[in-house]
Amino acid sequence: MSAFLVLDDGRIFEGDSWAATGETFGEAVFTTGMTGYQETLTDPSYHKQVVIMTAPHIGNTGMNKIDEESKQIWVSGFVVRNPSPVSSNWRATSDLESDLIKASVVGISGIDTRALTRHIRDRGAMRVGIFSKMELTREEMVIRVRQAPAMSGAFLSEDVSTAKPYVISPPAGTAKEFKVAAIDLGIKAATPRNMAARGMEVHVLPITTTIADIEALNPDGVFLSNGPGDPATMHGVIELVREILERKIPIFGICFGQQILGRALGFETYKLQFGHRGINQPVLNKTTGRVEITAHNHGFAVEAPTDVRFTTVYGAGEVTHISLNDGVVEGLRLIDRPAFSVQYHPEAAAGPHDANYLFDDFADLMRSARA
């Protein structure tokens, strides 16, 4: 009992110090995936978030090099019920706790993660702090949490975007068919990997990319990645997207990318009560009438009409996917311009591969735009 998890609203959970010690702050979010903690930890979208794992045993399979979604662990704090003392998997190369310590991620274990999850579900995502082996009073801890920045209005893309462009080429044996400019707002490794597998040469570009840079690259399509932060702060990228829409270059957006496309089309984005974070989320594909089980990690969503077509300055469009749990907009498409996006993660990692076809759709879109 040497660590405390302290919420913005004053509720405090006492637990065991685990991973790095010290203090950390962020937005408290829970994820319900039962597998894939490594992918979660290395997903840049979790930057500045303290992630609560609802699955009770974490760390069982250790850590490996292959399943990383980026070069580092991004979460600002990690909350688990029962951390594993061993790594049991033939691919494991290191163990979870030592990787977290290396990345200076403060953790806490042994707390009633279900009570904490219910608290956030009922009261919404909020600021949180973890204090591990610190000499502070409860009041002092609450004050420090309340001094931390909130997620609404947070501009975080600069922290996670690549400094320099880099290229992911199709794997050996796959012919290059397309050139894609991927704007990195916190891109996950699985995304370019999925695109490359379909013959796309993916140029991952920094957030500072201009329309001139894009024109110079002359891609078949532009990809807008996932990433952390409030989409309302993304003025530059939103403007860039409008320029791309003007030029009728095919666009595909995922997650944060959908929120940016939505804003570029003139829709508002809003913060969800506690977000969607898990790998079991049912999404209805309105075009086919079929249900996809999908990976989600979003705290914001686009406000758009789900029952009728809408009109934008770029012509007509429609909501293509909705969440069956709560009706949130999960996919957008323009009818008159080559642009579409989803709010969830077809690249999965972690999560099911049901929505993998969206990468094929992107290829088709680029193919037909060429014709």
Next chain:
Amino acid sequence: MPKDPSIKSVLVIGSGPIVIGQACEFDYSGTQACRVLRAEGIRVILVNSNPATIMTDPEFADATYIEPITTQFLEEIIAKERPDAILATLGGQTALNAAIGLHSAGLLEKYGTKLIGADVDAIERGENREIFRSIVAKIGGESAQSVVCHTITDCYKAATELNYPVVVRPSFTMGGLGSGIAFNREDLELIAGAGLRHSPTSEVLLEESILGWKEFELEVMRDHNDNVVIVCSIENIDPMGVHTGDSITVAPALTLTDVEFQNLRNLSIKIIREVGVATGGCNIQFAINPLDGRIVVIEMNPRVSRSSALASKATGFPIAKIATKLAIGYSLDEIRNDITKMTPASFEPTLDYIVVKVPRFAFEKFPEADPRLTTTMKSVGEAMAIGRSFPEALQKALRSLEKKGSSFSWETPSQNVATLLDLMRTPTEFRLRQVQQALAFGASIAEVHSATKIDIWFLTQIDLINELAKNISAAADLDRPLLLQAKRMGFSDQQISTLRAISEDEVRRLRHRLELRPVYKTVDTCAAEFEAFTPYHYSSYEEESEVKPRTKPAVIILGSGPNRIGQGIEFDYSCVHASFTLSEAGYETIMVNCNPETVSTDYDTSDRLYFEPLTLEDVLEIINAETIAGPVLGVIAQLGGQTPLGLAQGLLDAGVTILGTSPAAINLAEDRGEFGRILNEAGLRAPEYGMAFSFEEAVAVATRIKYPVLVRPSFVLGGRGMEIVYDDESLKSFIVKATEITPNHPVLIDRFLDDAIEIDVDALFDGESLYLAGVMEHIEEAGIHSGDSACVLPSMSLTPSQLLEIRDATEKIARGVGVRGLINIQYAVAANQLYVLEANPRASRTVPYVSKATGVQLAKAAARICVGATLAQLRELEMLPNLEVGKAHGISVKEAVLPWNRFRRTDGKGVDSVLGPEMRSTGEVMGIADNFGAAYAKSQIASFGPLPQNGSVFLSLSEKDKTAALSSAQELFAMGFKIYATSGTHTFLAANGVASTSVRKHSEDERNANDESAVEIITSGKVDLIINTPLGRGTRQDGWLIRTAAIQRSLPCITTIPGFKAAVAGIQSLRNDQLAVRSLQSWLS
């Protein structure tokens, strides 16, 4: 697409009697199916031969047929009812095989009906191993290398190619029946030989061994829109080589990375699509090589299975209910998740807790049987537990087994570490204990892993439990942090008390003083992402409880725990009935149970469900939590069998109100001296008896009352440890065994009544008056355990005055004991004298059977009496008829089903199937007709398969039985049966004008070399029916050989004279074509 409007009536096929590999999980799934269909306004026609099921309650279907599940009977039902569709995917392998039978006979087309859920092609693709392998290859998966064989010669050849050991798997059997691992040619001959016989298609698959690989199972559902979801992943702690049903399993899978899990998920989805399970559920099993991650697809079941029931309870996702909705046309997104109300069923449950399932075995009932766990399922039941960590769930599950030696303990084991390491190489029911003890006493995780191949993650968790145990016993002070840690790791007060050498009560008082009590979390399908509206709870030592306050008075019903021989579905039936009726009466019903197979643990059954071990500690904590939540009227302990009865006194001592018969009254009936006094006062007789605490005392008693005597330890259920002994020597060997079983209880010795008729009675008593619900006459004579004996209702040979005598005796006993609710009494009638054998003031195994035969819901009435209703009031409510004695509608015969084909000796030969005072049946069937012969024939067909109408009979009668059997033998002869008989029987028959062919006993030398041996004529298929009454004492080698040969040929084998007589009556009925089907509703109307 919503409901298919063309389906207005559906025939639901049940799974028949409870057998190993197919238990009450199919009552759970079938009951859900019936409920769903009726709620949709569909006419439900149900067939199931098992009367102990909830689904066969007349209110669950429009027409309930308690008839054998054979093509012939199904055709009659279909011809009569003309269902639009048949749902066969919820009744286990029995229903699936029945559906295939209907299809092959062209009956689906003939009657213009269709299968829903899965069609014959999909069943074929899923179950035919060759086709399934090609499907796996087509979708890019891998199967174990294998060869299909139809003869034993094929098998030898294939084994040489695959290298020993090889796995033998017969096609179209359930629970791995007939499968096994052959390490050499001799093994192969035994296993594959049996497998070829058990497979309806005489087909077995030989497979490369993947022993020691990790084993996983995914539960998959698909709808007609091709939406597929994975409901649950299950990981076997026991690696490949042990049948899933016999393995300790955990949900969710705990040792997979997301990449590995998604591979399994993708394969599962491709398989269900390719196999073409159009709508509904299936499970798919995988093995993973722990060294390189290679995945091998093992098999699929294109139907709802035992694992589906487990997955439903583990996740809160009701697979059978949803499968039924999908079968009648709904899609997953059109079905609401009951628990969250807001979200659809088209999602994948996610767990924020750990579920552990442990099997319960009954090897003590079959001392001859090979105790090794293999790919043939041998367990008879299971317990499930939920916790917030694996150690917590595991320890809760182990104590849920209610079996001595199941829970971890830390006294020095009798074997040293080296021996333990050696023993654990062979999986048995004791392996987990061996692992835990070896780790506790110095073996390393690596050593244990190398001996067992159990994943080091699980071994490490067990090691953590051991470490904490050391701390608990070494700590100077049992302070709050340590005690909390212990409770969070699932230690019971009892375990802690042993480690601290204090009493359990002291631990409980300390814990309460330190304010350490469990909280109750909710199984909600979504890890708290959405609010849960279904109070399905489990305990954990955490911060926040989710038990909601309530205002209605609550009745807590204690269930019966894991199924075991002697305590099975019949007790769950009574608990469920209590819940239904008390809910109707305006009470809040709270069910406590830990058996995932049951209807009682369906969250739809009671207002609140606690999935918890049935120990005093766990139950008291629930009562405490519910007392805080609102008024609690009390606890019903008389319906769940011995498990809750065993808790009643402890609960009472802790100040809990026991509703109905008091613990003192229960003890009174159990106490021979006290009970004898009641009988004396009432002028009733019991067989002479005595009680002994030592062998010398026992001999003295036996000498006084004369051999043969029936000996048993006190406080038992299902005749555990009961034996008829004929001399001092066998008495001594029994006492050695019995005192091992219950060291604190004396041994009871009764005079054994030879040639008596045994009578079983179920009655209700409200303190004033008695309702004699049913008087059942056993078909086998006294000495065969009542649970293994066939019986008939109404009784066939009692006179009206004897019935009256029984009624009066029952009332006197009920009054004398102080019953409030149900009482079951066993009587014997010998030489016109009524003897009271025993009285059990609780729901009995026969309650559902009597309820169905008489149309009176006994358990419901008993539950009402427990909360204060009188018989008069129940008559006003029309819950009881205006009669003093229940009236049977038609003649109903109950027959027991025995698991002989599941067990072999270590030498590979079958175990002896002779019946005795120790109960060994796993389930029962009922046959109902307007005459005894027809009812008996139906019961035999339902339990053993058809009785022959002509052909050959083998007769081997013991000396004392010859005269009694003569008339039946004559009748068979007159009907034209060819009779084979052993020499003594042959001579006797010849002297009485019945011609027979003499066959040689195995033990006789070969001087009559022309005669074939009895075993030879049976195994060569020359015989259609076997009558073999055992000799009583001495060598039973011949009888045993004959009976085991019969079981291997799946031939009916009758071992008693009354059974023989009934069989002949049944054959007469068959020949006269008197086996018409009739629904229960029609019988009862």
